[in-house]
Amino acid sequence: MTKLASQFGRALSAELGPDFSTHQVSNDVVFRHLNPSLLSDCFSWGGLNEILSRGSAVPADFFLCAQGKRLPEHQYKTSLDGHQVFDLPRVFALMRSGATLIIDSLDRIHPGVRAATDDVMRITGETAACNLFVTFDDAQAFDSHFDEVDTFVVQLLGTKHWKVHGPSEEFPLPEYGDSDPVNCPETTLFEKTLVPGDVIHVPRGWWHTVRGGGETSLHLTFTFTRRTGYDWLRWAARQALSRAEIRESLDRNASPEAHQAQLERIIEAFLGEAKDLPLSDFFAAERRAAGGRGLASLPWDVSRARPSEHDVVELAPVLPPLIHVAGDQVIITAKDQEFALPAQHHPTIEALITARRLTVAQLAAQAGTPVAAVSALVVALLQCQLVTVSHAGPTHQDIQ
Structure with missing residues (x-):
């Protein structure tokens, strides 16, 4: 956490x-x-x-x-x-x-x-x-x-x-x-x-x-x-949209026998998909979709100037995003999107996720990366709305 x-x-x-x-x-x-x-x-x-x-x-x-x-x-x-x-x-x-x-x-x-x-x-x-x-x-x-x-x-x-x-x-x-x-x-x-x-x-x-x-x-x-079986059912229904039986229009004017036959096709198609959808997949999908509150970071949001070593960077998603390295890239998954960055930034991103809120200089020290490189990375993360930036100074939170 x-x-x-x-x-x-x-x-x-x-x-x-x-x-x-x-x-x-x-x-x-x-x-x-x-x-x-x-x-x-x-x-x-x-x-x-x-x-x-x-x-x-x-x-x-x-x-x-x-x-x-x-x-x-x-x-x-x-x-x-x-x-x-x-x-x-x-x-x-x-x-x-x-x-x-x-x-x-x-x-x-x-x-x-x-x-x-x-x-x-x-x-x-x-x-x-x-x-x-x-x-x-x-x-x-x-x-x-x-x-x-x-x-x-x-x-x-x-x-x-x-x-x-x-x-x-x-x-x-x-x-x-x-x-x-x-x-x-x-x-x-x-x-x-x-x-x-x-x-x-x-x-x-x-x-x-x-x-x-x-x-x-x-x-x-x-x-x-907390998530319930009802939430899983709604999610599973979306996953079953690949089946034509789920997307097919209901025949309002059909005979009772035709209605029953269509209902059985729908149930069979749904169960065919749902049995291969474990709860772990549901929770993983939620984690991939997790984001933050969309907080503003002026003036950087508009000017895109690099923050100084004394400015504070904070992870925007409430829950830590998923990250993995693929070849020469580190992939961050949040808000149902994948953000690809050069793999050299992996230590900095890991440090940010762990600490959540710290100055640019502190982040650079923890990641063993030059301040200039961290400042440039923060600008890229800010454009993806993965971080917020603020001037250093007393707040309601600690900067430990």
Whole structure:
């Protein structure tokens, strides 16, 4: 695994240990406690105030919930110069009345949360996102419910009371599952008031009841979506497109006997292809398609000037790309594309994938390559959107 980006990610990975991914993920409630000071890079009141002061959280999704329902936007937004913006006095009044503020996909707009979310993807190997919940007193945003994704819940500030009840059905999906609160099991498997630094893993489909702990609460929920048999079936169906029986038009007006015959041909063709499609091929295809967030690296994106030895280069794909040497070339596979570079750059690329983020001079030293050659390589990788470049200086991340 490439080096983790955030203090939170490194601490969480160390606390979870190898047993989590082997035995506990999706199967058990897992409780851990991190040093609250390690969460300072993730989010704070200052980060929230900055978002609210902008008047918009786009492209993240900002909303308020109370008593299990999402409140209509007209209750807390107003029009300004043709744009919908937060009406802060109304937002605060609704929160004083018991509404919970929620920002879905906070990782899209906040660098510290983005770094932590990317680390969750590196730890789990799955697609992840992060949502913020802000609660005062003992407010409750949702009735008892389950999520169709696995989660890490991280208490940043204040307290939040959690009850986890377990599942009422196996492996629900957004496309399949009954989340009516009447189905919530009565048994409580885990109950705790979370304090800053507390982290719990709640498996997909496990019901939970959550309310404020009687004071202010900020918590982040990192969701990660594990692949299922349904995902494999959709992928396998695409692989079977080479078979004419799969591409053939369905005969709407045929007889029942003809319909059955065509159905049997389709099933036989699909099974003929699917039996030779192991799960390892599916995971390998996902890895080849993995990319990054498409972050900007101005001025280099436009000027294409070579970065200096003090500038910082960072691997853009969240998961490390696949690389192999073929003759006199090193091939990098990411975003469903292959990028061929002279094989002499192999040590530099390996060093970058391992370290993930370092200065040009540090990369050159680790690869045993001249700074000028590394700087030229970075320009080529930047054009392929495989790295980002930034000026050296203090950031929310370490440059170790």
